[in-house]
Amino acid sequence: QQQVKQSPQSLIVQKGGISIINCAYENTAFDYFPWYQQFPGKGPALLIAIRPDVSEKKEGRFTISFNKSAKQFSLHIMDSQPGDSATYFCAASAPPGGTSYDKVIFGPGTSLSVIP
Amino acid sequence: DAGVTQSPTHLIKTRGQQVTLRCSPKSGHDTVSWYQQALGQGPQFIFQYYEEEERQRGNFPDRFSGHQFPNYSSELNVNALLLGDSALYLCASSLVTGSHEQYFGPGTRLTVT
Numbered sequence: 001q002q003q004v005k006q007s008p009q010s011l012i013v014q015k016g017g018i019s020i021i022n023c024a025y026e027n028t029a030f031d032y033f034p035w036y037q038q039f040p041g042k043g044p045a046l047l048i049a050i051r052p053d054v055s056e057k058k059e060g061r062f063t064i065s066f067n068k069s070a071k072q073f074s075l076h077i078m079d080s081q082p083g084d085s086a087t088y089f090c091a092a093s094a095p096p097g098g099t100s101y102d103k104v105i106f107g108p109g110t111s112l113s114v115i116p
Numbered sequence: 117d118a119g120v121t122q123s124p125t126h127l128i129k130t131r132g133q134q135v136t137l138r139c140s141p142k143s144g145h146d147t148v149s150w151y152q153q154a155l156g157q158g159p160q161f162i163f164q165y166y167e168e169e170e171r172q173r174g175n176f177p178d179r180f181s182g183h184q185f186p187n188y189s190s191e192l193n194v195n196a197l198l199l200g201d202s203a204l205y206l207c208a209s210s211l212v213t214g215s216h217e218q219y220f221g222p223g224t225r226l227t228v229t
Contacts, residue, residue, distance in 0.1 A: 031216075032216040034216075034217070034218075036220075041222075042222055042223075043120075043206050043220035043221050043222045043223045044159065044206070044220045045220065046217060046218070046219060046220075049216075049217065089158050089159075091158075093216045103149075103161040103164070103172055103174060104149070104151075104159075104161065104208070104216075104218055105161070106158030106159050106160075107158055108157060108158050109156075109157070109158050
């Protein structure tokens with residue numbers, strides 16, 4: 001129940017295309033869903049996050065779509081650029097009172113390559 | 117405004133030895149969490165410190181221990197190192213009254229031989 005599933009494991013997209021990464025969770029106590037971007041040799045960087053009271057959040061070229069009933073959420077990267085090539089992690093966290101509070105539970109990651 | 121800093125950057129230890137990793141949180145943050153990231157995997161939560169106390173713990177053995185100082189900086193100690201402890205160790209800081217947002221440092225790459 002603590003797992004966050006993520007697919008695909010790897011993704012190759014042409015420059016200018018749309019990159020889509022999907023995640024799913026089981027624990028309905030999760031109330032915060034961040035996405036992290038990680039470059040080789042670096043720590044994960046918070047990209048964008050959403051709470052389950054909204055179905056979509058957009059920041060620049062990055063959009064999170066959230067489906068509470070299906071317990072799924074996804075990251076869309078519009079106009080993908082070679083500089084977006086990195087590993088992307090979806091994650092989830094829960095509010096105070098539960099065993100998952102503030103533990104960020106990460107998915108296994110998606111390696112994105114954007115080719116020119 | 118300094119972000120999360122960690123030291124050292126890289127470390128090589130021998131099986132059975134002990135190691136201490138250090139973390140300074142982002143300015144204004146009071147909570148520090150530690151994660152272990154094996155090669156090709158997502159980070160795994162080790163534990164979290166707030167007000168110098170361990171507040172949450174993941175599925176890691178007692179060989180992993182930590183400490184938080186009054187200035188909010190933190191240490192991660194690992195005793196009796198195993199080859200499987202080789203990983204990137206990440207520190208993340210946040211505000212206890214904040215919105216769950218955790219900011220990660222660059223990590224310490226630990227290699228156990």
